[in-house]
Every structure is written in C-alpha cells, then in structure tokens.
Amino acid sequence: MATGGRKKSNRTKKEETTWQERVIQIRRVSKVVKGGKKLSFRAIVVVGNERGQVGVGVGKASDVIGAVKKGVADGKKHLIDIPMTKSNSIPHPINGMGGGAKVMMRPAAPGTGVIAGGAVRTVLELAGIRNILAKQLGSNNPLNNARAAVNALSTLRTFSQVAEDRGVPIERLYAQ
Structure with a gap:
C-alpha cells in the first residue's frame, strides 16, 4: 500500500x-x-x-x-491552450490587447524562428511556438505585453473550429 x-x-x-x-x-x-x-x-x-x-x-x-x-x-x-500548425506556428494572424499594450502576431514559414521582443518572446517560446512574427505596440510594460500576448493566443481558432461554428464542411472553407 x-x-x-x-x-x-x-x-x-x-x-x-x-x-x-x-x-x-x-x-x-x-x-x-x-x-x-x-x-x-x-x-x-x-x-x-x-x-x-x-x-x-x-x-x-x-x-x-x-x-x-x-x-x-x-x-x-x-x-x-493554443492551437498550433504542424510547423509549430499559429493558424492565422491575430491581434491582442492587455492594458495599454497591443500585440500583433503573424504565422511564419518553417525555419523563421521566433521574431518577437521582450515579454512576448518569452510567452511564445514557453508556449512551444517556433515560427512566428510578433510586434509589441503601444506599451513597454512587461506585464501588459505578456497579458496581450496571452489574450491574442487565447482567441486563436483552427480551421475545423471555424467550420463547425459556421456549420459547413471543412472542405468548403478551402474552396474559393
């Protein structure tokens, strides 16, 4: 026992x-x-x-x-929880806000690395994201920038989630 x-x-x-x-x-x-x-x-x-x-x-x-x-x-x-692509990036561009800080994030091609500064870089690295472009706007406050990054990452959605929300098959999202 x-x-x-x-x-x-x-x-x-x-x-x-x-x-x-x-x-x-x-x-x-x-x-x-x-x-x-x-x-x-x-x-x-x-x-x-x-x-x-x-x-x-x-x-x-x-x-x-x-x-x-x-x-x-x-x-x-x-x-x-953050949805990630196979190349350890994010599924789509996203903006986040926290206090006076704004953070802009864009997915990047494999091999790009984490291009971000300060608190946002730390958040992205510990999340496991390897290829991303990010920019801090508005504030240099580390707490607000970290919260803005988390806010942006929390609003990410995958293609399957968007298809389910719209009530259409996932193939129809790609057809244009």
Missing part, C-alpha cells in the same frame, strides 16, 4: 518537471503604512510546457523567492 503512494508522488513530480517557468520581471514595491514604508517584491512569471499551454502569473511577497513561487502558482491557474 505504501509503495502505491510513492509511485503516485513520482508521477506528479514528473508532470511538474514538464512545466518550465521564466521570470520576466522582479520589481521592488513599497506600501506606505502608519509606521513608514513596507517593502515587498512583485514577480511576473510565465509558465509553459512548450506543447501549446502557457500562462502568465503575478506574485507578491516580502522576499523574492516567495514572490516567484506565488507567480508560478498564479500562472498555472491561468493556463490557456
């Missing part, structure tokens, strides 16, 4: 190791209270499995390690 429990815990450890996490930003923030200033840390973390799942999380704590742990937990709560 005890060995069964151990096997179960080993399985969960293996599942957890497939998740990768990258810290985008660590910022020291302060709150003014009655006795003075209370310092804490804010960590923005991207969590992904490089197989079409990614999430952005924010954690705040009095120490950096605690903030990163909370950020990872928050990122795992906000995971999204």
